Amino acid sequence: MTKMNWQHLLTRERLGVANSNDTQQWYRSTFQKDYDRLIFSAAFRRLQDKTQVFPLAQTDYVRTRLTHSLEVSSVARSIGMLVGQHLSNNFSLGDFRASDIGTILSAAALAHDIGNPPFGHAGEDGIGQFFADSPVGQKALEEMSLAEQQDLLNFEGNAQAFRLLTKLQNVDNDGGMQLSLSTLASFIKYPCGSLERKKINHVALKKFNFFQAEKESFRYIVDRLGMVSLLKENNETIAWARHPLVYLLEAADDLCYSLVDVEDAYRLSLISSGLVINFYQTIIDRYGGFPNKVKRISRDKDKIEYLRAFAMGLLIDEVVAAFIKYEEQILKGECEVDLLSLIPSADALANIKSYAYDHIYVSKPVLEVGIAGHEIIDGLLKAFVGAVNQEYYLKSTSKSRMLISFLPDQFLGPNRKLDDNPYLRILKITDFISGMTDRYAVHVYQMISGVHLTT
Structure with a gap:
């Protein structure tokens, strides 16, 4: 059985830079440069006024795409450091260090929502719906290939993010921002095009991650990193398994919005403090219940913030343990579900998400x-x-x-x-x-x- 190997998956090569194996500086690694390029980019700054859950909120407490991305980056870094230590103990990674995994993931997390249009998922859906329903949109599709039409009919923020990073930002450069291949691959949740999405029941094909305009750049990355084929047509790969670090980035993203959306909803008086605390308790009780410190916290707001952080720490440990347990399947492309569905607290998180979909996202x-x-x-x-x-x-x-x-x-x-x-x-x-x-x-x-x- 073909499987990916870490020696190929980790590289300092940059997209669009010939013969690049980025020179290390003692004070700043290749992947720290990726992080810096992203955080100083205009596209990242624009996230400060893009919807996370509560659009155009009238309070400065509620998260935007910017604060969400920074929080995901922080959680992803912690997960990456722990997984990096495991990898450095069990594989020959050459001069790559445990901290490099944390930095790759923290950089990729900054990029994971960078292509989202205004108004959150309503904006994504609105673009696709325009081309499906509007006579102007339908007319515009007439001269395009089927794959090009599907790119627009199923407009995808993940594919827009890849286009933005590899072409639109720093448009005069080959490779756009010229990020490292490992950082780019670590945020590609859906390594397929619009025609291949949902062709098989696999988490990597739920959506798509590149438009036809960026197909060549995408194929270059997956080929260089030796990513495993999931789907072939005429003996040519048309969909790939995820880079293993994507499972960790996705987990960090899902943890943040699962625990944080209910907190934001409480701050907007959409749900009670007791309900939020109860959600966190279903996670914490597995580990012996609330720490004694909670009794000394008088304000509900502060109690919720503390318990959210405490629960997050427990869930990070669960994610790392699950990744190590299923690492072999992940490397073979055989892990068909997201990592959070494999952790002990999967049911507790599913209940939080279910409540959010039924009560918060339709508020x-x-x-x-x-x-x-x-x-x-x-x-x-x-x-x-x-x-x-x-x-x-x-x-x-x-x-x-x-x-x-x-x-x-x-x-x-x-x-x-x-x-x-x-x-x-x-x-x-x-x-x-x-x-x-x-x-x-x-x-x-x-x-x-x-x-x-x-x-």
């Missing part, structure tokens, strides 16, 4: 702005997709010319000419809109429609 503030987000995304796409296609087919109007004049240079072709390729012409519009913050999307929508929205 009034989430639904109100989610509905508005759909309307805004639809309006923006209708305006800008319609404008570029009118111009390209020489049917321009004064409005379409003004809309195109509004587009920044990077969302048009060289010398501000429109791309002849219909797929790239429209993909650049989704680049423009998915890169918007929530408030900027509202602002542009107001500008083109004359509608005033309170933010």
